[in-house]
Amino acid sequence: MYKTLKERYRPERQWPANSTEPFPMEGDILMLQFVNTFRNRSTGDRNDLLHDYECLLAWCCEFGIISHDEYQVLELEGRCYEHEAAVVWQRAVKLRESMHQFIYSPMRGREIHEVDLFYFNELVNDANAHIRFELDNNRPRQAWTDMEEQLAAPLWKLVKHAVDLVNSKAFDYVKKCQCGNVYLDTTHGKNRRWCNPLTCGQTARMKTYRKRRQEGERVKENAGEPKIMNVEIVEPKCVGQVA
Numbered sequence: 001m002y003k004t005l006k007e008r009y010r011p012e013r014q015w016p017a018n019s020t021e022p023f024p025m026e027g028d029i030l031m032l033q034f035v036n037t038f039r040n041r042s043t044g045d046r047n048d049l050l051h052d053y054e055c056l057l058a059w060c061c062e063f064g065i066i067s068h069d070e071y072q073v074l075e076l077e078g079r080c081y082e083h084e085a086a087v088v089w090q091r092a093v094k095l096r097e098s099m100h101q102f103i104y105s106p107m108r109g110r111e112i113h114e115v116d117l118f119y120f121n122e123l124v125n126d127a128n129a130h131i132r133f134e135l136d137n138n139r140p141r142q143a144w145t146d147m148e149e150q151l152a153a154p155l156w157k158l159v160k161h162a163v164d165l166v167n168s169k170a171f172d173y174v175k176k177c178q179c180g181n182v183y184l185d186t187t188h189g190k191n192r193r194w195c196n197p198l199t200c201g202q203t204a205r206m207k208t209y210r211k212r213r214q215e216g217e218r219v220k221e222n223a224g225e226p227k228i229m230n231v232e233i234v235e236p237k238c239v240g241q242v243a
């Protein structure tokens with residue numbers, strides 16, 4: 001199951017020729033990548049990749065929210081406590097959909113629904129109950145507490161990522177691609193148009209290219225047709241005699 005998901009989540013962007021850094025997956029940052037687990041929301045082939053608690057765990061492991069050891073422990077716990085695991089999964093889906101509404105509603109000029117805010121606040125309360133500060137090199141640092149073997153531990157960490165994003169300036173630069181995926185526009189001119197230039201961007205460029213080519217062919221066809229031209233023959237006028 002885990003290996004299958006790992007294959008499925010392979011980024012569609014590939015390593016650029018002149019860099020050692022991989023391109024990010026659609027979404028650019030973790031929370032937006034989580035929102036994009038509902039793939040292609042705006043197209044006919046929309047697909048929700050979070051089917052159940054196990055899928056949620058696999059995603060969290062793939063994206064580094066939990067370690068592989070934690071994945072194995074929680075996967076077993078999830079099988080033992082199916083109902084509780086299903087509730088965590090449902091709450092994770094609610095977190096995702098609330099985040100989507102926080103992004104999408106203002107874009108459409110709509111007010112964010114109070115229910116989404118209510119769910120979000122509930123999740124934040126639960127997550128905050130597991131955060132405390134500990135001394136690290138005589139400096140208070142935020143740490144997670146009482147997380148071991150807790151089915152909801154990955155969800156609380158996701159909630160923290162969501163809070164960080166909503167509180168950040170970056171939240172103003174979240175955009176939605178025509179396919180429905182959200183992404184973070186970090187370009188200087190804030191003019192990025194696609195979640196992934198190698199998929200959506202490429203499709204749009206091909207469309208424009210085909211359209212221009214068709215138009216060009218039409219112009220050529222019209223230019224090839226014989227045209228009847230009206231030529232007016234003007235009689236030369238005698239303007240005077242040469243001496």
Ligand SMILES: [Zn+2]
Pocket residue numbers: 177178179180181194195196200
């Ligand atoms: Zn896209």
